[in-house]
Amino acid sequence: MNDVAKVSGRTGPEPLQELSGPVIIPTEAYVSEEYARAERDRLWRKVWLQAGRLEDIPEVGDYITYDILDDSVLILRTAADKVGAYHNVCTHRGRRLVDTPQGARNARGNRRQFTCGFHGWTFGLEGRCTHILQKEDWRGALTDERTRLGQVTVDTWGGWIWINLNPECEPLRDYLEPAAGVLDPFELQNMRYKWRKWVVFDCNWKVALEAFDETYHVPATHPEFMQFGDFRGWGRPRGRHSHIGYDAPEGLEETQAKLRLGKGKDPRVSTARMQQFTQDTVNAVTTRTLVDAALRLVDELPEGTPPDRVLKHWLESARRDDAARGVIWPSVDPGHIARSGTAWQVFPNFQIGHAVNNALCYSARPYGYDPDRCIFEAAALELFPRGEEPKTEWIKCMPTVEDFGPVLTQDFSNMAAVQQGMKNGGYRGNMPNPKSEGAVASLHRNLARYMGAGEPRPLK
Ligand code: FES
Ligand SMILES: [Fe+2]
Numbered sequence: 001m002n003d004v005a006k007v008s009g010r011t012g013p014e015p016l017q018e019l020s021g022p023v024i025i026p027t028e029a030y031v032s033e034e035y036a037r038a039e040r041d042r043l044w045r046k047v048w049l050q051a052g053r054l055e056d057i058p059e060v061g062d063y064i065t066y067d068i069l070d071d072s073v074l075i076l077r078t079a080a081d082k083v084g085a086y087h088n089v090c091t092h093r094g095r096r097l098v099d100t101p102q103g104a105r106n107a108r109g110n111r112r113q114f115t116c117g118f119h120g121w122t123f124g125l126e127g128r129c130t131h132i133l134q135k136e137d138w139r140g141a142l143t144d145e146r147t148r149l150g151q152v153t154v155d156t157w158g159g160w161i162w163i164n165l166n167p168e169c170e171p172l173r174d175y176l177e178p179a180a181g182v183l184d185p186f187e188l189q190n191m192r193y194k195w196r197k198w199v200v201f202d203c204n205w206k207v208a209l210e211a212f213d214e215t216y217h218v219p220a221t222h223p224e225f226m227q228f229g230d231f232r233g234w235g236r237p238r239g240r241h242s243h244i245g246y247d248a249p250e251g252l253e254e255t256q257a258k259l260r261l262g263k264g265k266d267p268r269v270s271t272a273r274m275q276q277f278t279q280d281t282v283n284a285v286t287t288r289t290l291v292d293a294a295l296r297l298v299d300e301l302p303e304g305t306p307p308d309r310v311l312k313h314w315l316e317s318a319r320r321d322d323a324a325r326g327v328i329w330p331s332v333d334p335g336h337i338a339r340s341g342t343a344w345q346v347f348p349n350f351q352i353g354h355a356v357n358n359a360l361c362y363s364a365r366p367y368g369y370d371p372d373r374c375i376f377e378a379a380a381l382e383l384f385p386r387g388e389e390p391k392t393e394w395i396k397c398m399p400t401v402e403d404f405g406p407v408l409t410q411d412f413s414n415m416a417a418v419q420q421g422m423k424n425g426g427y428r429g430n431m432p433n434p435k436s437e438g439a440v441a442s443l444h445r446n447l448a449r450y451m452g453a454g455e456p457r458p459l460k
Helices: 033-044 172-176 179-186 205-210 223-227 267-281 288-295 307-324 334-340 401-422 438-451
Strands: 048-053 062-068 071-079 082-087 108-110 113-115 122-124 129-131 153-157 160-164 192-201 233-238 241-246 343-346 350-354 358-366 374-382
Touching: 033 358, 033 438, 048 062, 048 071, 048 172, 071 160, 082 153, 082 160, 153 172, 172 179, 179 241, 179 334, 179 343, 179 350, 192 401, 205 358, 205 374, 205 401, 205 438, 223 267, 233 438, 241 334, 241 438, 267 288, 267 307, 267 401, 288 307, 343 438
Parallel strands: none
Antiparallel strands: 048 160, 062 071, 062 108, 071 082, 113 122, 122 129, 153 160, 192 374, 233 241, 241 343, 343 350, 350 358, 358 374
């Protein structure tokens, strides 16, 4: 059991952990080609990576691929309750076994066997080589062992499929703690994609993720949100991971989390306006049910209702409305919700912005060895009535208002400019706010352990 769950009866923020005071982070991790090259062996081939969702491969024989730098992994459902992962390379002369269609994020399909396009060696769902043309020519040297596809370690948590290219890796669950333990009550495995989009950015993968792992940027980047709430936040290291949340007034601790009240004289009105605005501009972080329940607050509650009662009423009525259509929110202790914050940064490159009925997730990975480019993915998940889950695909997008709406586009607008700025000869290093940008410092402290370089230094 993790330490947050243990104290779930308590409300209010827990003490900051392991904060080391102000630091300065050298720019090497963002801009150095040598560092970007070293990441393949020191980082990407060592860590657990979120490579897809179980809903991508519901039937036996369903497969997807996941590519990271030089490595491609074939992930497939080998049996009703079993997922396998293999190096996506033919064991004969090294042709990539399954090609990614031009312009697609990954390959996807259903097969009972995989036949290599070069000389026709064929592999079954368990990775065994089942057909070799003129096998006798090898005079018995082609054992099963020699010809079967190379195994990649795979496991699942939260509805996601995780892979690890290091055969000696620690178990997924151990790696994910304490994030997994804190997020388990949110039952993320029951959510399904509402939409998912990917885009190539002109910035390092860390710059892209760090645009979303703090709330310090809200007043300057998203000024229109300031009318709805106070977005002062915290970012706390949690082992190799970290999480972020909002500061909250006494009695409203739950608003540290995602589903929060609007500010001002009349929280009935401001909550409804913030919800509607979020729905219209982000199409994530909230749901239709939450918006509708917020819009009814002025009819259902008298003027002057205290904020804590408004919050309770809103969330309870949305929970009831969803239950009536077969969408059952998990019951999570409000104190636990409060302390879990708004999002977890799962080391090194995945962020889960969690709530009891939806999630907004981001991931980023390198685009080749160019430190100035990355593949960025954003996915909204939600609880749907059984049988009404939308069918979604990864959609290749541009970082524009048309493709992502105005709010995410505001975030994107900083990325290339940060990447460019960090290469400026006069720039001395990244100085994250020790309280609200703690996730940035945490990422680099942990990266330095893998990379042997780029350790944040105390800022004195
Ligand atoms: S490389 Fe695959 S069959 Fe020859
Ligand atoms: Fe933002």
